[in-house]
Amino acid sequence: MKLKKYILLLLLSMLYLTIIFFGVFFNYKVIENSKDININNKNMATLVDCKGNFIVYNKKMYEAWIDLSFLRRQKKFKEYEHLLLSKYTQDEIKDKKFLKWGKFYTKKEAEDNLGVLRKFSKIYETQDRIYNDLFSLSQLIGKYDKTNYGIEKYLYNNKLLETQKEQNLSIDLTLQRILYEELKKTVKEKNASGAVALIMNTKTGEIKASVSIYPWNMGYMGYIEPGSTLKPMIYAMAIDENIIKPYETFKWSYQYTPKNTNIKIKESEYFDLGTMDIKTALAHSSNVAIAKVMEKILNTYSQEWLYNSLLKMGFGKKTNIEFSGEIDGVLKNPDEWKSITPYQIAIGQGIGVTPIQLITAFNAIVNNGYYVYPTFFKNKKVFGRQIYSERTSKKLLDWMRYTTILGTAKDAYKEGLLIGGKTGTAQKALKGIGYTKEDYYSLFEGYYPSINPEYTFLIIVDDPKGEYYGGEVAAPIITNVFYNYSKRKEVYNYLGYYxxxxxxxxxxxxxxxxxxxxxxxxxxxxxxxxxxxxxxxxxxxxxxxxxxxxxxxxxxxxx
Incomplete structure (x- = not known):
């Protein structure tokens, strides 16, 4: 009986060793979870625009990996080695346990490509992340595993990329493309250093288009001094606090020195308007008028109050839009201010704002005084707060319609397109030099249509050569964008019916x-x-x- 047990144990042991032998030398399989093999089989969320067009999607692929450790133990290794060296050098395969042979659209394609090497390999199903990199989208979306910025990085960091099948973004690819083409054309024609533009849904804060003609995304990761585009917010604040009356007038002068300062505030152009009201001051972007308003603010409130009011507008802190890499901008604490600082801020100097901060702050005026937080998510619940009265906001909107008819944005006027807004021409401050008379940002912030606005926009062109005023450079861009977009929509609607x-x-x-x-x-x-x-x-x-x-x-x- 004992002999039979020993014989049985011996036979089982031999069978086990035989299985191991054949498994190692004849039917060896690549270790599924080897740390030397990095397979991406994560099915991340598809990103689509507001109309369902793909921006980022997953594509099933097949990766073939060869087990070099096993292959080297074969008697015919030298016969196989020349196949390896047809794709890799000796240094590339030396000391490697596993070799990635390639990526293929189908499993059969992978098997055919491997040929005789198939029995020494493993084919894995993987996912390729396909990105639409056109129209400045690469700077906006980023890549969750390769960049430290972008919408996709935000989704990944907040566990949304792996827990959702699809993420509907607010971007309209048609509008994105038109804006990109117009901005790119202007940069080329004006030999500019770059440009950035954003278009927002006025009521919801949804970003419909966001273009940056820079090596990075200037819209969220850079800041500028806003120039005269800050003036509407200063006027709105002063009117709401009863510091000035809506129909207050100012005596025009080419320059003005506020009390207790040695700064001379000058007009950018000479225009003798005699006495001007706020509507005229806005239309002609008067520096003297806004300096007098700031003087009245400081006669009523402290610098600390002014600082807190600017924070309330959204300056000096992130908007918290769904974009990793957003910066705070620059708003110095009042204890760092000089006596001239508030007057510099009034004309858009001495403060660094990101384009997303600027368009969001301006949008509060367009949106009946209600500040909505910007978003890249479609149909996200609207969050915000009232920062100006509805009455004041409507007055400013009415006044800013004149900039495209009689004021600094006349080049933005096109029959049939009702656009309102405020231009800006900001001198660039260069390190160690100060403000120059050769380098400028040309800006135009506004809304379309000017009656019951649907869109709020911001256009910034960096250092255009030749003409540099915001009304001459930036304003015509948005006119062309909305003209082409409306025509495109008409074509789609017609073809959709036909x-x-x-x-x-x-x-x-x-x-x-x-x-x-x-x-x-x-x-x-x-x-x-x-x-x-x-x-x-x-x-x-x-x-x-x-x-x-x-x-x-x-x-x-x-x-």
Whole structure:
């Protein structure tokens, strides 16, 4: 009996060793969780714009890895080595246990590419993150695993990227593209150093377009001195506090020295208007008028009060928009101020504001005095606070309509487009030099349409050559943007009606326009397949005229 037990144990031991032997030398598998193999199989949230167009999405791929440790133990290793050296150098494979052979669209493609090396390899299903990097989107979205800035980094840091299937962003890709093209064109024509622009939904604070023509995203990660674009907020504050009356007048002079200072506030241009009211002062961007208003503020309140009022407007602190990397801007504490500092702030100097802070503060005036926090999320619950009275805000909106008719933004006037706003021309302060007469920011902040505004915008052009006033450089940009956008919407609406239920001919359409049109026709964007790397549609399936209800998917190719 004992002999039988020993024989049985011996046979089991031999069987176990045989299995190990064959497992190691004939049927070896790559260790699934080896620390030497980094496989991305995370299915992160898809990011889409407000109309469902893809901005970032996941694509299933297959990675092939070769187990070099196992391969080196084969008698025929030298015969296989030349295959390895067809893709890698000797130094690249030396001392490695595992070698990434490649990434493929299908498992069969991976197997075919491996050939005889297949039995020494493992094929993993992985996820590729595909980014739409056009129209300045790369600086806006970022990459969760490669950049320390951007919307995607924010989503990742807040555990939203891995817990959601899809994130609807507020960005409108059609508007983003038009804004980018107009801004890029102006930078080229004016030989400018850069530019930044934002368009916001007035009521909700949703960012509809955000473009930065810089190596970084200036809209959230940089700051400027705002120049005259700060004046509407100063006027609104003074009127609300009954420091000045809505129809107060000022005697014009080319320059003015406030009491207890040695600073001379000068007009940027000579215009003798005699006596001017606030509407005229805004339209012509009078520095003297705003200096007199600031003098009245300081006669009534302290510098500490002024500082807190600027904080209330949102300056000197992050807006907390869903963008990692946002900075605070610069608003010095009153104990660091000099007697001239409030007057510098009144004309937009001595304070550093980020573009997102500036557009959000200005939007409070456009939005009946209600400050809404900016957001990149579609349909997010609106949060905010009342910082100006509705009555004061409506007066300022009414006055700022004149800037595109009689004032500094006349170049923004276009028949049929009702735009209001405030221009700014900010001297750049250079380190060790101070304010120069050669380097400027050209700015235009405003709203469209000027009756019942839907959009609030900010345009900044950095150091344009030749013309540099905000009304000459920045203002025409937004006119062209909204003109082209409204025309594009008309085309979509017309085609959507004309081709209702039928697939149109999309050949030679811009790829983004083709997608937008299909979505406008009511087609499910998840069934639209985009291939190729071009910008124009060169092939479509199925053929034009096919009933959409009979279409399982639509392929658009750009070669």
């Amino acid at each position: 081709f209702k239920g039928v697939l149109p001919n999309l050949i030679n359409f811009d790829m983004e326009e083709a997608k937008a049109l299909l979505i406008n026709l009511g087609y499910n964007f998840n069934k639209i397949i985009i291939t190729g790397s071009g910008t124009k549609v060169t092939y479509q399936y199925p053929n034009p005229g096919t009933l959409l209800k009979d279409t399982q998917y639509i392929e658009l190719r750009s070669d």
